[in-house]
Amino acid sequence: MMLRFAFPCFLPRLRGGWLWPALVLWMVAEQVQAQQTAPAAVPDTTRIQPENTRPDSLRRRFDQERILTGLKAYTKRKTIVGKAASALFNFTERREDRAGLDAQLLDRQFDQHNYKIVRRINITTLDAFGYSINDPARQPRNFLEKTGNTFHIKTVRSRVRQVLLFRIGRELQPQALSESERLLRQTPEILDARVFVNEQTTSADSVDIEVVTKDVFSITGSFQLRDVGAGVVGVRDNNFLGQGHQFRNVYEYGRGKPQTWKYEGSYQVPFRNFVTGRLHYRNEDQFRQADVTFSRGFYSVKTRYAGSLSLADYYQGVTLAVPPEGQPYVFHPLRYTVQDGWLGRSFSLHSYDLAYENPARLILSGRAIHTQYSERPITDSVNNKSAYRTTSLLLGTIGYSVRRYYKDKYLFGFGRTEDIPTGTLLGFTMGYELNEEFNRNYYGVRAAWAGYNPLHGYLYLNAEFGSFLRRPQNDWQQGLLNTEILYFTPLYNTGNWQWRHFFWNRSSLGFHRLDSETLLSIDGVRGLRGFQTDGLLRGASRFVVNYEANVFTPVSFLGFRLAAIAFADAAWITPNIKGGLPFHESPYMGFGAGLRFRNEYTAIRTLQILIGYYPRGQYTNNGLRIFESSRPYYGFNDFGFGQPNTARFD
Secondary structure: OOOEEEEEEOOOOOOOOOOHHHHHHHHHHHHHHHHHHOOOOOOOOOOOOOOOOOOOOOOOOOOHHHHHHHHHHHHOEEEHHHHOOOOOOOOOOOHHHHHOOOOOOOOOOOOOHOOOOOOOEEEEEOOOOOOOOOOOOOOOHHHHHHHHOOOOOOOOOHHHHHOOOOOOEEEOOOHHHHHHHHHHHHOOOOEEEEEEEEEEEHHHHHHHEEEEEOOOEEEEEEEEEEOOOOOEEEEEEEEEOOEEEEEEEEEEEEOOOOEEEEEEEEEEOOHHHOOOOEEEEEOOOOEEEEEEEEEOOOOOOOOOOEEEEEEEEEEEEOOOOOOOOOOOOOEEEEEEEEEEEEEEEEEEEEOOOOOOOOOOOEEEEEEEEEEEEOOOOOOOOOOEEEOOOEEEEEEEEEEEHHHHHHEOOOOOOOOOOEEEEEEEEEEEEEEEEEEEEOOEEEEEEEEEEEEEEOOOEEEEEEEEEEEEOOOOEEEEEEEEEEEEEEEEOOOEEEEOEEEEEEEEEEEEEEEOOOOOOEEEEEHHHHHHHOOOOOOOOOOOEEEEEEEEEEEEEEEEOOOOOEEEEEEEEEEOOOOOOOOOOOOOOOEEEEEEEEEEEEOOEEEOOOOEEEEEEEEOOOOOOEEEEEEEEOOOOOOOOOOOOOOOOOOOOO
16 A cells, blocks of 8 residues: 655644544534434525525535535634634635636736836745735734744745846836746746736836735655655755755655665756756666756747757666566666757747737757767677667757737636646758668658637647658658647636536557657556556557546635546557557546645645546556546646657657
């Protein structure tokens, strides 16, 4: 049995994890008992309704409104139970959450201030607990909020200033305010942000700008107990000393021989002009990796230059054949280094609106990847050759991108403002690979589109094809067709309860793949959530369909918001290592439900506890599995170009 706990480091440890569940069960049971022992003379509830009770519009037998009303009553009592309930639960009605946020394009309400001189920039940073970015009068009220802020270091103003697209003494460019607000929300150390003009101090030729940010509690720890003497310990900080530095450390002990431990850690530093440096190290049985990277992406529509440089060193033990039953695997050493660099240039297109810059961009980029093997096994003993060849790959991409962003709530978060990317992306990639045996050309094309409407929901479409071509034999190799469809419905409301439906389809169809490649799987996020096999269920093509329903409840405790989820997944995979359509095989399926806890104030914001049932393929005998996850299953794809790349086969 596997147990895992993730918690903010500041929270005091209680004697036993049963305290608050027992408290909840006791209060709920008392309320249910009160319903069952009602007096004989019942008033006519169709004519008399208490002011604080809503009619049960769905005619549920289990009166959830009365349960919630009873819990609220406990939070107002002066007893020990009442004070404990008040500290755990927050029933304050979130008016902005109930109403949501009208889905709108990042607004142009400050267009009248374009090209004015920025006179002052006033930056206000708020602690993680007890403060509201929409309500300046909101202050920490209870012991937990005040204690959490004691251990929290607020983001320094210089870090906030790094993300802003405007500077004192310079002209305010169009969309600089809305783009800066979006970029602040995307940083891992900031929960939400507002950037606006102070209208009271604005003059005809200059402006004062107000920036307000609210932090997350960035320090988190995790402990996963797998067995006696075996587990996983993790420590991370997404905002070290308030500077925006990130470090992550995961140590696993009690593994099997020969290496009984595993470690992975990284340290990331943001520099000026959106340049990021990152060190990463990973060490486990038969695999070691160390790399360093400096990068700058197309972070904004107005970004002109982007690129990165990285150097990585790898050691891997590989097996060439499955040993006879009862015999151990024989590993052969594989050592190599990868040098990778790319540079991109964005060109703006003409705009006929002087107050609004055309979001369309023409992008040119080039990339060079050199893989050098210093030690490798012989895979073809007859010809004394190895399938692992030193290669140099040159890639060039020309693309067209249009990016727009909408704002809404209750998508992947619980009520906070979220930015929805929409637009169009077209790209064509050409490349040339030089290796020790033969040279190859590469051709790839990608097209993506997304749109959002508050009445119809969000739709994302993506298709990508890429393949190597060996001339003059006209031999097409490692072909791959990737497609993706993501759709979610509008937000439906019933009182304080909201829900959405998600539909996700992904396919990877391989053609003429190589025998030495690691094949595709359908485990976890790549296919059926919570699904685990013995690692042998792989193929060169797969087709995955995922459905999920989310119900957001008004209940929160310790800063955690509660949602209920149900899912149904199906995946087809072909055992043919050369590829082709996967529909000749029966699908693997998964069904399940569970709870999602989201804390917007900590770095690990989402925790899911789910139970899944898998009719076939699961390693457990009954097909049932209880699992947890802190990784979001869905996510948005932006429409900014990154480094040129081949179609991903993973």
